[in-house]
Amino acid sequence: MRINKLLSNLGLCSRKETNRLIEANRITVNGRLCEPGQWVEEDDIILIDNEPIPVKEKIYIALNKPVGITCTAAKEVKSNIINFMNYPEYIFPVGRLDKASQGLILMTNDGELANKILKSENEHEKEYIVTVNKPFDDLFMKGMSEGVEICGVKTRHCKVSRVSEDTFRIILTQGLNRQIRRMSKAFGYTVVRLERIRILNIKIDGIDIGKWRNLTEKEVIELRNLCI
Structure with a gap:
């Protein structure tokens, strides 16, 4: 897969942020500077600032999004969901809920699971x-x-x-x-x-507007099973 998708799936940073790291010559693949959009393999040696890719703990959050917040990680959008949450770790919304709507949105740094949830043919x-x-x-x-x-x-x-x-x-x-x-x-x-x-199996019950909670281990397991 492309380096951008890999780092997003691993919960390290967004695809846009990956491009910024590449432009700053901070990523190497098998000893050579990484190029934008480069394809990588599982056995490639990928370093960031000469260090192996750090292992990030997976984060799974259920947010009750208020009206007026945009479901995007784009920093240029002032009312974006990332600024609203001000969460200390890199996370992103799984799909979208338009600005004029409210309710449940899943936030995570698990790009692989997010892709499975959003896959249209799965009919979730x-x-x-x-x-x-x-x-x-x-x-x-x-x-x-x-x-x-x-x-x-x-x-x-x-x-x-x-x-x-x-x-x-x-x-x-x-x-x-x-x-x-x-x-x-x-x-x-x-x-x-x-x-x-x-x-899917995640409900908004008990989450006030503008608040969020971490998914339980049981919920995450059920969610993964539903996305197989």
């Missing part, structure tokens, strides 16, 4: 509670569950159930950009509140 479940701008009927729920044409594709079938006259629960197995908002818009509804409450 994500659950949301959504409020729209007006009451809806059963035809709306049926239409949403059977798939909606957005962004030039038809969404996968999903589970939709009523919570109240203007609020529904939806379980998706894909993550198109602003998917629920666009699906609702296709039927003439505007989302006024969107909260993600579950990703």
Whole structure:
């Protein structure tokens, strides 16, 4: 794999930060200065500042993201999730939850597990509670569950159930950009509140808005098993 992906998977730094280390001539591969985007093998001798790659303890966090925070590690975005958490170690969000939405986002330094969670064909479940701008009927729920044409594709079938006259629960197995908002818009509804409450086996229960907790060892094992 490329050196950038390797260091991210190992929880050392982001892919962009890897490029900065390479540009500063701080990484060598088999005794030679590393080049941007270089492919590396498991048996290569990779040194950073003439030292072996440090082994980082894996971090797994469930965060209840507030509205107004952007799920990106890009430092140039002032309201990014990294600045919001101000966590002392390198971590990044697993996927995204748009700025206007709130709820569960997983934070980690385990790039390998993050890739497995996000892999579209694995059809991993994500659950949301959504409020729209007006009451809806059963035809709306049926239409949403059977798939909606957005962004030039038809969404996968999903589970939709009523919570109240203007609020529904939806379980998706894909993550198109602003998917629920666009699906609702296709039927003439505007989302006024969107909260993600579950990703696979991880639930938001007990985490206040803006707070986070470490996943338990049992949760991490279950998460890994679900991603096999």
